[in-house]
Amino acid sequence: xxxxxxxxxxxxxxxxxxxxxxxxxxxxxxxxxxxxxxxxxxxxxxxxxxxxxxxxxxxxxxxxxxxxxxxxxxxxxxxxxxxxxxxxxxxxxxxxxxxxxxxxxxxxxx
Amino acid sequence: xxxxxxxxxxxxxxxxxxxxxxxxxxxxxxxxxxxxxxxxxxxxxxxxxxxxxxxxxxxxxxxxxxxxxxxxxxxxxxxxxxxxxxxxxxxxxxxxxxxxxxxxxxxxxxxxx
Numbered sequence: 001x002x003x004x005x006x007x008x009x010x011x012x013x014x015x016x017x018x019x020x021x022x023x024x025x026x027x028x029x030x031x032x033x034x035x036x037x038x039x040x041x042x043x044x045x046x047x048x049x050x051x052x053x054x055x056x057x058x059x060x061x062x063x064x065x066x067x068x069x070x071x072x073x074x075x076x077x078x079x080x081x082x083x084x085x086x087x088x089x090x091x092x093x094x095x096x097x098x099x100x101x102x103x104x105x106x107x108x109x110x
Numbered sequence: 111x112x113x114x115x116x117x118x119x120x121x122x123x124x125x126x127x128x129x130x131x132x133x134x135x136x137x138x139x140x141x142x143x144x145x146x147x148x149x150x151x152x153x154x155x156x157x158x159x160x161x162x163x164x165x166x167x168x169x170x171x172x173x174x175x176x177x178x179x180x181x182x183x184x185x186x187x188x189x190x191x192x193x194x195x196x197x198x199x200x201x202x203x204x205x206x207x208x209x210x211x212x213x214x215x216x217x218x219x220x221x222x223x
Contacts, residue, residue: 033210041217043200048210086153090210096141096160097168102152 003027006087006101014109019074021104023087030090032070034061037084077108112137114215116201122221123191131186131218133201140206142184146197159184160206191222
């Protein structure tokens with residue numbers, strides 16, 4: 001079993017829909033990260049969470065430490081949100097070592 | 111422009127022929143890291159460096175070497191590449207104060223035949 005599991009693996013939705021991507025982890029962590037990988041391959045860091053909730057534009061990330069679970073939400077989705085979204089954790093081994101989920105491929109159709 | 115550059119972007123080579131993938135950043139970041147990305151396995155950390163002359167293993171260091179002689183550069187060395195090292199490689203950097211905010215290079219697609 002992977003230390004970091006994401007669901008769903010693939011998600012297709014229509015423009016405007018509310019999107020939720022889930023991340024569960026099995027180890028103790030110091031922080032959880034969400035990244036976005038564009039269709040061209042470039043990777044961008046979106047959020048780092050150690051508790052609660054963060055919002056950036058139409059993106060909202062939440063984390064429940066007790067349940068070892070995080071969600072990434074996209075409101076009013078747009079075709080330009082189509083990307084692979086990757087969850088990663090930094091654990092007790094130190095903030096410099098990241099363990100990644102396998103990613104969720106999101107496709108937003110116009 | 112703040113950026114992380116990698117060279118080459120694409121490389122096809124043969125088993126056993128030593129190669130180096132370069133990584134350079136212009137943001138004066140202390141932290142740099144190498145990852146590989148494979149279908150079905152996602153991103154995995156190979157090596158990282160917290161500063162000049164300070165490097166440590168990630169989750170999949172076998173078959174790779176790194177060095178950090180200058181702050182801006184963090185080359186990845188494959189002494190004797192094998193086909194199982196065929197992968198997409200990413201270099202990333204960040205300040206140690208904000209390690210989560212990593213800046214990724216464009217990736218190097220390596221094929222070992």
